[in-house]
Amino acid sequence: MSDDIAFEQISYSGQVVVVTGAASGIGRAAAELIATRGAKVICVDLNQSGADETVASILKVGGKAESAVLDISDQKKISDLVSSINNKDKRIDALINCAGYPGPTGKFVEDINWDDFQKVIAVNLFGAIWLTQAVLPIMKRQKYGRIVQVASIAGKEGNPKMAPYNTAKSGLIGFVKGVAKEIATDGITINALAPAVIATPINVNTAKETLDYMISKIPAGRLGEPSEVAEIIAFMGSKACSFTTGFTFDISGGRATY
Template sequence: MTGFPSPYTVAVIGAASGIGKATAQLLAQQGVDVVCMDRDAAGTEATAAAIRAAGGEASAHQIDVTDAAAQAPVWQAVLASRGQLHALLNCAGITGKTNLKAHQVDPANFVEVFQINLLGALLVSQAVLPHMLAHNYGRILHIASIAGKEGNAGMTAYSATKAGLIGMVKSMGKDYAETGITVNALAPAVIRTPMVDAMPEAQVTYMTDKIPMKRCGELSEAADLISWIVSPSCSFTTGFTFDLSGGRATY
């Protein structure tokens, strides 16, 4: 059963849009104090403002997950104001250019995808881990992808970085397994968000055709599962990649 003690603070990166935005709103409805973060300053402020307008607690902060130095003072201020940060949900991610075979991939675009999807995930984890270790409690959840488990044709950089993220989470889960900190990933198939809407239709059709349930996932289905994973109730699972793929991955 999902339940949050009070106070319970969750930082949601990627809160301006899609899965991060929907989950930030659900968490706030469940009584969580939400720290909304995104490189899109206006978008993250809009999410926090909507939460506050609905009676919830939220603040908004601009961060770029790839820039450790610029993030540091933001995290410092967040941790100082809250006292304890209980969970980190990292939804920052990009697909990069898709519908391309590997020989057509621009290495510069590959590096950009790597820096956000994988290096960024390490940097934001490093920003909160010393604090969580000091409190002997934490929930870290990174959003990976079915592409990282299976490899989506036409998505070399995305598939590679999400596979790397799954591997990183396996390792980090073991690093902190004897503390109160869990580190997990979630691997969705296709959920209609601005990220998916920006992809070539042929690429989206390729991905949705592979889902046995023959439909896309709903934002509420992602948010419900995420809210449980970042809650105290999800206490005996770490280093794991949760599935959200309508039956595409059964492992």
């Protein structure tokens, strides 16, 4: 294979990529990396100023990006945003869904307030489902698409005292497995990613006992970096990821070897 053909597989030149959670952490790192590989990146987040900062950092190095404010637990607003991107840009090549939050930690399941439980499911699971439903008709029309759902090691193994998050992320892994088979002949792949603890602001409010437990489980003996996660996401969202679908990729410093 020539270098040009190999490069073409990981290039995002001419593509429009939607990255949620792009204001911070993994989403920001993924948006910036994918922009350097040629995509126009739509940086979506609840946090407008953070999304604008990501856009500014992409524009500063000559990339293409726009921001959009969205709460991914709002189905109607997801549908409106995806329609407006499609009307303007006429395509969506990849959806990289990094928006999420842990919700209650350090609490036994029976002590978790039901509103808090439902909110975690609404953002981390329903939001992911609604985003997928919104982009699939566009990707089917294009006969091309890549969907990356950032789940968590919590969805594969379960972390104690994080019941809502475990439930949402494991639901997301199951969602990806079945949908992948529905669209396997449409030129679209959908995969999940299960990071262990990554050094981002998401862990700021996590109970110390929960965080210590999660870090102690990582054989590499350190937290992952957002830039390391961005590399695997950039592969999963590219043309190169053409024969793997329904899978949950690992990025856990050796915690999960399956």
